[in-house]
Amino acid sequence: MAHEFLVKDIAFQAGLSAATVDRVLNERPGVRKQTELRVRAAIRELEKQQAGVEIQGRKFGIDIVMEAPDRFTDTVRDAFESESLTFLPTIFRSRFHFAEMMRPGDIVQLLDRIRLRGTDGVVLKAPDVAEISAAVARLEQSGIPVVTLVTDLPNAPRTAYAGADNRAAGETAAYLIGERFSGLPATVLATLSSSRFRGEEEREIGFRRTLRDRYPSIGIVEISEGLGRDDATGALVTAALSAHAGINAVYSIGGGNRAVLSAFAQANRTCAVFVAHDLDSGNLDLLRSGKIHFVLHHDLKADVRTVFRAIIGRRSAVTTSGIARLSAVEVITPYNIPLSLR
Structure with missing residues (x-):
């Protein structure tokens, strides 16, 4: 059973004695199957914790590509810049590529340039057309995660979708x-x-x-x-x-x-x-x-957090939860405007 942890650390995580863990690791007889499963689960948990430690203080440079009106992209920029602070000491540096009108061919060229230049992840709001889906596939094949934001590309092999139902x-x-x-x-x-x-x-x-x-x-x-x-x-x-x-x-x-x-x-x-x-x-x-x-x-800042978790998961092999969860849709009237926006 391959691992890189001290026996005492596995024993503590599993709630077992060091002698029992040693018997499991060395495949000695007389160990119940349930005990073996507890040791394996403890090692997996320690691996997750180790991966989490390794990304502390790491810097991720990501590219946000969007075709949308300025009033929306301004809100998106604010969300990425504010939510990046909540992931400290992990640092997200965002490069914004915004335009009110972008032809599909221009988006494809931009995505290909980003792929060749290199990035830790791409966040994309773009039309659902075949050539853009193909560009997303090239990014993913190069090991670059793509997260669609607000509007999905369900026929493309993107890493995740962040947005509402x-x-x-x-x-x-x-x-x-x-x-x-x-x-x-x-x-x-x-x-x-x-x-x-x-x-x-x-x-x-x-x-x-x-x-x-x-x-x-x-x-x-x-x-x-x-x-x-x-x-x-x-x-x-x-x-x-x-x-x-x-x-x-x-x-x-x-x-x-x-x-x-x-x-x-x-x-x-x-x-x-x-x-x-x-x-x-x-x-x-x-x-x-x-x-x-x-x-x-829907909470755009929650979507941005989903983006960050998805990129961390792909770049650092960290198991993340809730990536596929859709944002809740709220009905806002003049009487229940969120406090943060009043």
């Missing part, structure tokens, strides 16, 4: 809107930044399914490819309001909420219920002022 978020939005209208006819404008993002697609699937099953009198008009940018999103909303006189609610899957509200105001239309995502500074202001009614929020 997006389908459950869409179902929650449908419930909030459906209960507001209590069986009365209504039409919801569902806004996606882009159909290329798997997370937004999952939200939309959950939303549609729940409306169809529980609130069949509510219709949906979908707009997409505004990329969360105010100018493009505003133009799409204006066109939708002109074409559909019955729109009286919004499920904002992809952001650009000030532009959405501005388009309603310019058209002299009322939005009876507005459900948005993410507690960024803009949405907080709109929530406090009553211009949006609900924000579906």
